[in-house]
Amino acid sequence: MEEFRRRDANGGPAERTSTPHFEPLDLPDLDRTALFLDFDGTLVEIAARPDAVELPPGTETLLARLRAASGNATAIVSGRGLADLERMLPDYDGILVGSHGAERRIEGKRSVVDHGQGDTLRTVRDELAAWTDRNDGLLLEEKPASLVLHYRAAPDREADCAAMLDEMARHLTGFVVRPSKMALELMPETVSKSDAVRHLMETWQGRVPVAIGDDRTDEEMFAVADELGGLAIKVGDGDTSAACRVPDVPAVHDTLARWADRAEDA
Numbered sequence: 001m002e003e004f005r006r007r008d009a010n011g012g013p014a015e016r017t018s019t020p021h022f023e024p025l026d027l028p029d030l031d032r033t034a035l036f037l038d039f040d041g042t043l044v045e046i047a048a049r050p051d052a053v054e055l056p057p058g059t060e061t062l063l064a065r066l067r068a069a070s071g072n073a074t075a076i077v078s079g080r081g082l083a084d085l086e087r088m089l090p091d092y093d094g095i096l097v098g099s100h101g102a103e104r105r106i107e108g109k110r111s112v113v114d115h116g117q118g119d120t121l122r123t124v125r126d127e128l129a130a131w132t133d134r135n136d137g138l139l140l141e142e143k144p145a146s147l148v149l150h151y152r153a154a155p156d157r158e159a160d161c162a163a164m165l166d167e168m169a170r171h172l173t174g175f176v177v178r179p180s181k182m183a184l185e186l187m188p189e190t191v192s193k194s195d196a197v198r199h200l201m202e203t204w205q206g207r208v209p210v211a212i213g214d215d216r217t218d219e220e221m222f223a224v225a226d227e228l229g230g231l232a233i234k235v236g237d238g239d240t241s242a243a244c245r246v247p248d249v250p251a252v253h254d255t256l257a258r259w260a261d262r263a264e265d266a
Contacts, residue, residue, distance in 0.1 A: 015168045016067075028208040028210070030070045030259060030263040031263065033208050034070070034073045034201060035210050036197055036200075036221055037076050037213075038077060038235075040053060040080060040215075041235060041236065043056075043059060043251065045249050046181065049150070050141060050150070056090070056253060058253075059253070060090075062199065062256055063092050066256060069263035074095070075095040075241040076095070076097065077213075077221060078150055079100050079180055080099075081098050081099050081103065082096060082099065082110065082144075084104035085098050086105070099187070099191070100178075100185070100187065101195050102115075102146065102191045113191055115174065117173065117188075124168045124172060127185055131164060137151065137157065137162070138153075146163075146191075149161040149184050151184075158184075161184050164187050165177045165184050173239075175188055179200075180217050194223060197224045201228060209230030211230070213233075213234070218234075219240065219242075235248065235249070235251075
C-alpha cells in the first residue's frame with residue numbers, strides 16, 4: 001500500500017494541514033479495494049435540513065458500478081439513519097451503514113445496536129423536543145439509537161445545544177455527545193464509524209481500505225484506513241488526518257466515475 005501514500009521531501013508522512021489533491025490514477029485497483037463512502041457532504045451536498053438534500057443524477061448508477069467493480073466491497077457509512085439512506089437510495093441494494101454504525105444493512109439483513117436505554121432515551125427525546133420547540137432555529141432528529149440537535153439555522157446556539165445534551169447524557173448510561181457539522185449527537189459510546197469499518201474489513205481481508213468523507217466523524221474511518229494500510233480522502237476544507245483531499249461533492253463524483261471507468265476498461 002506504500003505507493004498510495006503521500007510522502008514529504010524527507011520520506012515521512014505528508015503534512016495533514018495541506019493535504020494534496022490527487023488523480024484517480026493514484027487509487028488502487030477497485031477489484032482489490034474496500035471502499036467506504038460517507039453520504040452527506042460526500043455523495044450529496046449538505047442542505048439546511050437533513051430531509052432537504054438532493055441526490056445528484058446518476059448517483060445510484062455510479063454506486064452500482066463501483067460495487068460491481070469492487071466485488072461488492074463497497075459500503076455507504078453515514079451518520080444518517082438507515083431508513084433515510086434507503087429512502088434516498090431506493091435502487092441501491094449494497095451495504096448501508098447508518099447512524100454512525102448503530103444500524104446496518106448487509107446482504108439485505110437489517111440490524112440495530114441494542115443500547116438498553118429505550119425508556120430513558122424516549123424520556124430524553126421528549127424533553128429535547130419541548131426544548132427545541134421553545135428555541136427558534138433548532139431541529140431535533142430522532143434515530144433508532146441516538147438523538148441529534150441540528151443548529152445550522154442558529155449557529156450561535158452551539159454552546160447551548162452542547163450544554164443541553166451534556167445534561168441529558170447524565171441520564172443515559174453509556175451515552176456520549178459527539179460533534180458533527182452544525183450538529184451534536186447523543187449516542188451510545190460503543191457506536192462509531194471506525195467499528196463499522198473494522199467489522200467489514202474482517203470480511204474483506206486482503207483488500208486496501210479507501211475511506212472518503214467530509215466530517216469530523218469521518219476521521220474515525222480515516223484512522224482505521226490508515227492503520228490498515230489504506231488511503232483516506234478528505235472532502236472540502238478543514239484540518240484532517242487524511243493523506244489526500246478533493247475539493248467538493250462534484251469532485252467526489254468525478255473521481256469515483258473515472259475510477260470506475262478505469263476498472264471497466266482494464
